[in-house]
Amino acid sequence: xxxxxxxxxxxxxxxxxxxxxxxxxxxxxxxxxxxxxxxxxxxxxxxxxxxxxxxxxxxxxxxxxxxxxxxxxxxxxxxxxxxxxxxxxxxxxxxxxxxxxxxxxxxxxxxxxxxxxxxxxxxxxxxxxxxxxxxxxxxxxxxxxxxxxxxxxxxxxxxxxxxxxxxxxxxxxxxxxxxxxxxxxxxxxxxxxxxxxxxxxxxxxxxxxxxxxxxxxxxxxxxxxxxxxxxxxxxxxxxxxxxxxxxxxxxxxxxxxxxxxxxxxxxxxxxxxxxxxxxxxxxxxxxxxxxxxxxxxxxxxxxxxxxxxxxxxxxxxxxxxxxxxxxxxxxxxxxxxxxxxxxxxxxxxxxxx
Ligand code: NAD
Numbered sequence: 001x002x003x004x005x006x007x008x009x010x011x012x013x014x015x016x017x018x019x020x021x022x023x024x025x026x027x028x029x030x031x032x033x034x035x036x037x038x039x040x041x042x043x044x045x046x047x048x049x050x051x052x053x054x055x056x057x058x059x060x061x062x063x064x065x066x067x068x069x070x071x072x073x074x075x076x077x078x079x080x081x082x083x084x085x086x087x088x089x090x091x092x093x094x095x096x097x098x099x100x101x102x103x104x105x106x107x108x109x110x111x112x113x114x115x116x117x118x119x120x121x122x123x124x125x126x127x128x129x130x131x132x133x134x135x136x137x138x139x140x141x142x143x144x145x146x147x148x149x150x151x152x153x154x155x156x157x158x159x160x161x162x163x164x165x166x167x168x169x170x171x172x173x174x175x176x177x178x179x180x181x182x183x184x185x186x187x188x189x190x191x192x193x194x195x196x197x198x199x200x201x202x203x204x205x206x207x208x209x210x211x212x213x214x215x216x217x218x219x220x221x222x223x224x225x226x227x228x229x230x231x232x233x234x235x236x237x238x239x240x241x242x243x244x245x246x247x248x249x250x251x252x253x254x255x256x257x258x259x260x261x262x263x264x265x266x267x268x269x270x271x272x273x274x275x276x277x278x279x280x281x282x283x284x285x286x287x288x289x290x291x292x293x294x295x296x297x298x299x300x301x302x303x304x305x306x307x308x309x310x311x312x313x314x315x316x317x318x319x320x321x322x323x324x325x326x327x328x329x330x331x332x333x334x335x336x337x338x339x340x341x342x343x344x345x346x347x348x349x350x351x352x353x
Pocket of ligand 1: 043157
């Protein structure tokens with residue numbers, strides 16, 4: 001088959017490097033913003049206040065209420081506060097939760113978002129928003145929520161504990177894995193996926209060995225940027241569908257769920273995705289990438305079973321039913337017995353395959 005594809009570049013600026021946070025006031029001014037609301041999670045309020053102080057008069061205030069999956073009530077409070085303070089933009093400092101809150105404001109009020117990521121989740125690179133109401137998460141794509149600028153400063157990730165670093169990094173690798181066998185994969189995005197997986201696979205053991213090593217943190221964040229860009233450019237398949245269902249239905253934690261499911265979803269798909277398999281073999285330096293990721297999680301002390309994340313075994317049939325209810329693109333046909341076997345292994349913490 002001859003080469004044919006559509007590639008859509010996203011309009012955003014990326015600034016990368018240790019100490020880059022110092023460039024934030026300049027970046028705010030370059031976007032023509034004068035009063036920005038700083039968003040962060042309650043646990044990162046100190047960081048949020050430090051960012052606001054660095055912004056001086058350009059800071060309209062700090063809202064330290066970002067939480068997983070963006071509850072609608074938090075989004076409403078954030079929008080009201082942005083209006084009350086006369087904010088003309090937001091600076092989201094943190095992981096996917098803080099960036100998600102910025103996107104929720106942008107979605108209704110159109111305020112530009114500058115993202116300053118402190119995990120490896122990748123939301124800062126995507127035009128995908130999410131909002132949760134009555135236990136149901138709605139998601140959608142909208143160019144308005146895509147951050148205008150992203151400042152990656154590895155110094156801000158020095159405080160990310162080893163456990164969160166590994167699970168968040170695995171979450172990023174999952175974007176690369178599914179981007180490689182996506183129905184809308186393109187050669188340039190596959191290059192980014194392979195390099196992103198390689199960078200994170202190199203960086204994660206290094207970060208666990210020495211979380212204060214700025215070079216290790218920079219390598220991990222470089223990988224996270226690439227994997228986030230892959231997530232933005234491609235359609236995700238079985239792995240993300242399962243994690244979305246497990247998170248939405250059973251409230252399992254986002255990054256640890258990705259960490260547990262990824263080796264199993266990849267093991268299910270890799271025989272049917274030879275191009276992705278070859279790229280991952282090069283990136284990870286192992287013949288069986290799924291097994292290698294499962295071993296890596298064990299070596300780095302990350303969770304390997306859905307049971308330890310709080311899932312009950314009798315929830316498996318419900319998740320299987322939801323995961324096969326709507327058709328979606330996947331390299332290997334998604335069947336109920338196939339997904340059930342995958343989930344039973346992931347629940348018990350058995351090796352994949
Ligand atoms: P998170 O943002 O909820 O952060 C997890 C915890 O880590 C929080 O308590 C936070 O305060 C803490 N933390 C973050 N950075 C830290 C640091 N440097 N030092 C110390 N503590 C730190 O978790 P996440 O995994 O980054 O994001 C998950 C959320 O993002 C989910 O809601 C997920 O659905 C969403 N997400 C969305 C997209 C998208 O494209 N829309 C992509 C990926 C994730």
